[in-house]
Amino acid sequence: MADVLTYVLHYEGELNKNSLGAVSEGAARASEIGGECHAVVVGGEDLSDHLCQSLGAYGARKVFRGRGPEGLAQPVVDVMAKVIDEHGHAYALFGGGLLGFEIGAGLAARKHAGVTMEVISVRAEDGKLVAERPILQDSQISVSRYKGDLGIIIGRINAFEARTVDGGSAEVVDVDVEYSPWSTQAEMVERGEQRGADVDIEGADILVAGGRGLGTAENFKLAEDLAAAFGGNSAVAATRAVVDAGWYPYAAQIGQTGKTVAPKLYLAAGISGAIQHKVGMQSSENIVAINKDAGAPIFEFSDLGVVGDLNKILPKLTEAIKAKKGS
Amino acid sequence: MKICVLVKEVPDAAVEKRIDSSTGRLDRAGEKNLNPYDTHAIEAAMQIREGGAVEVEEIVAVTMGPESAVRALHKAVSLGADRSVHLSDDALAGSDVAATGYALAKAVEKESPDLVLLGQQSDDGECYTIGAVVADHLRMPSLTQVIKMDVADGALRCERQAEYGYDTVQVRLPAVISVGDAINEPRYPSLKAIMGARKKPLEKVAAGEVGIDAGLVGEDGSRVQCGDFHAPEAKPPGRIIEDEDTNETVEQIVAWLEERKLI
Numbered sequence A: 001m002a003d004v005l006t007y008v009l010h011y012e013g014e015l016n017k018n019s020l021g022a023v024s025e026g027a028a029r030a031s032e033i034g035g036e037c038h039a040v041v042v043g044g045e046d047l048s049d050h051l052c053q054s055l056g057a058y059g060a061r062k063v064f065r066g067r068g069p070e071g072l073a074q075p076v077v078d079v080m081a082k083v084i085d086e087h088g089h090a091y092a093l094f095g096g097g098l099l100g101f102e103i104g105a106g107l108a109a110r111k112h113a114g115v116t117m118e119v120i121s122v123r124a125e126d127g128k129l130v131a132e133r134p135i136l137q138d139s140q141i142s143v144s145r146y147k148g149d150l151g152i153i154i155g156r157i158n159a160f161e162a163r164t165v166d167g168g169s170a171e172v173v174d175v176d177v178e179y180s181p182w183s184t185q186a187e188m189v190e191r192g193e194q195r196g197a198d199v200d201i202e203g204a205d206i207l208v209a210g211g212r213g214l215g216t217a218e219n220f221k222l223a224e225d226l227a228a229a230f231g232g233n234s235a236v237a238a239t240r241a242v243v244d245a246g247w248y249p250y251a252a253q254i255g256q257t258g259k260t261v262a263p264k265l266y267l268a269a270g271i272s273g274a275i276q277h278k279v280g281m282q283s284s285e286n287i288v289a290i291n292k293d294a295g296a297p298i299f300e301f302s303d304l305g306v307v308g309d310l311n312k313i314l315p316k317l318t319e320a321i322k323a324k325k326g327s
Numbered sequence B: 001m002k003i004c005v006l007v008k009e010v011p012d013a014a015v016e017k018r019i020d021s022s023t024g025r026l027d028r029a030g031e032k033n034l035n036p037y038d039t040h041a042i043e044a045a046m047q048i049r050e051g052g053a054v055e056v057e058e059i060v061a062v063t064m065g066p067e068s069a070v071r072a073l074h075k076a077v078s079l080g081a082d083r084s085v086h087l088s089d090d091a092l093a094g095s096d097v098a099a100t101g102y103a104l105a106k107a108v109e110k111e112s113p114d115l116v117l118l119g120q121q122s123d124d125g126e127c128y129t130i131g132a133v134v135a136d137h138l139r140m141p142s143l144t145q146v147i148k149m150d151v152a153d154g155a156l157r158c159e160r161q162a163e164y165g166y167d168t169v170q171v172r173l174p175a176v177i178s179v180g181d182a183i184n185e186p187r188y189p190s191l192k193a194i195m196g197a198r199k200k201p202l203e204k205v206a207a208g209e210v211g212i213d214a215g216l217v218g219e220d221g222s223r224v225q226c227g228d229f230h231a232p233e234a235k236p237p238g239r240i241i242e243d244e245d246t247n248e249t250v251e252q253i254v255a256w257l258e259e260r261k262l263i
């Protein structure tokens, strides 16, 4: 038997899109190695029969439902370990959120299993699953093969696309778990707090994104002025570094724990181009980067790279675009 | 309170990292340094000590790695750790995340800390996951990517950014916490601290001395094998403009945007 077990995250009664991608991927790969795809969900009353059954549409045949706290990894490790012990799944697959990393790693410890993270593709080879992950700042690809009874695959965000298949409705199985003593030592006090204004960056055609290179919260005005000069459907976006620093609202953040965008133009100012940022914007049609460090990773995936000081370039660029628009 | 900080030696940022095709492992020749993300974990330990909410008796830096890794420990001590533990054994070479986390947990277990701190990621392996592995073996609660941490009444109030925004989580001690790089601005070591670092106690331990099962570590004990290294499909390189005369640079950017009908 070579079944694949996935974890599906949910929030306020809605299933996570990356988790649905993991279910689709799990179903496709499981069928190639003669198994089924199953899913684990952990939470409260909002995990209705109906919501769980709906995972069938993405290819899950069974959904194991544990009642427990939401948004924390260790209780999910307990549930998944129990389900795997009882059913003997050959692989555990995650769709690349923060929680997936923590659960996958905890499960690797518990089950003494191999784990690969940041996986961008999975394929079947001689009845086994093989995972590919980029390494060393995405300059190389490494291929993982597993030994033992269980292999753990943690996807990179947006690596697996959610696809509906005519799988019908999934069977819901309630799992009774006794949580490990240490799994109950963490308690969610507040979840999903939105810091800063509620801005919309997902609908914009032109995004001017600012990073730590802007230097101060006040300097975001340079990015805002440029976005305003473009006019029309433009907005300002940000990196985690500046959101964590309180310079810009969380709603404007692009990346692994922020939004995924694909505007016509993405213009980065003072952004290094870390992988967790890149995964949220790499599908943009045109990528322009302004950075004073010629070795910044962002230049590896820019269509136009400008090596220079944003404090000099942005004001003049804003004026030049205003002049063009006016003419 | 006793705090263990896990620190790793990594190739210096200026060294181009590559895989040695004969061993399939990272080529570790060239300058090495303390993983920059780990300096935030040491700083977090120092701030708990200096914060005064609890008394911190000891901060112990722990690493697993070859002979050369003592330099990472010296650096950690110069940044504030009181002493260090170097887990070093040929049997550990080639360990994957699950094996490394297990071995580190064994070394830490002996210290019985109230808090284990780590960095958010290593600069070379970029696996983000050691904390969760260590925690499961130590049977402690854990959280990664923590950017704010307050100690009170035997618990930590932690904040971090997760999938849907910022979460606040109350974690009872003992616990394993990986800190994000936004948690603090690490201090620079003083010259005196750098000079004194070599004089602080450094204990070297072998795998057997901390009860590590040799069958669970090293290349043979690792359950994932990484190989077949190859270059990714490369996107054609973009155009680069070096800004010398800003007026000219801006003209070029505008022309580029106009060609693509973006203005």
Ligand SMILES: Cc1cc2nc3c(=O)[nH]c(=O)nc-3n(C[C@H](O)[C@H](O)[C@H](O)COP(=O)(O)OP(=O)(O)OC[C@H]3O[C@@H](n4cnc5c(N)ncnc54)[C@H](O)[C@@H]3O)c2cc1C
Pocket (backbone or CB within 6 Å): A098, A210, A211, A212, A213, A214, A238, A239, A240, A241, A242, A253, A254, A255, A256, A257, A258, A259, A269, A270, A271, A272, A273, A274, A275, A276, A277, A280, A290, A291, A292, A293, A296, A308, A309, A310, A311, B120, B121, B128, B145
């Ligand atoms: C689990 C996890 C999730 C994450 N999620 C996200 C996410 O959702 N989104 C995200 O963005 N990041 C995320 N990160 C963080 C990410 O790894 C980077 O730390 C972050 O993207 C860096 O932001 P930055 O580019 O603004 O800052 P830095 O990396 O500090 O880069 C600043 C850049 O500005 C340049 N600069 C400085 N001054 C000037 C100047 N005057 N003119 C021009 N250039 C200048 C510098 O050369 C540098 O390249 C996540 C990390 C982890 C581990």
Ligand SMILES: Cc1cc2nc3c(=O)[nH]c(=O)nc-3n(C[C@H](O)[C@H](O)[C@H](O)COP(=O)(O)OP(=O)(O)OC[C@H]3O[C@@H](n4cnc5c(N)ncnc54)[C@H](O)[C@@H]3O)c2cc1C
Pocket (backbone or CB within 6 Å): A114, A115, A116, A117, A133, A135, A136, A142, A144, B006, B007, B008, B026, B035, B037, B038, B041, B062, B063, B064, B065, B095, B096, B097, B098, B100, B104, B117, B118, B119, B120, B121, B122, B124, B125, B126, B127, B128, B129, B130, B131, B224, B226
């Ligand atoms: C390019 C590359 C790719 C790899 N891919 C995989 C893979 O897919 N799966 C896999 O199982 N292994 C993989 N490995 C092996 C893995 O990196 C090592 O097992 C490593 O020791 C732990 O991973 P990390 O350093 O990336 O940990 P991370 O989880 O990124 O490190 C987080 C923190 O853990 C602490 N820490 C990490 N290592 C040590 C140490 N030796 N001593 C003390 N503290 C430490 C530090 O505080 C660090 O900040 C890879 C290695 C390389 C070089």
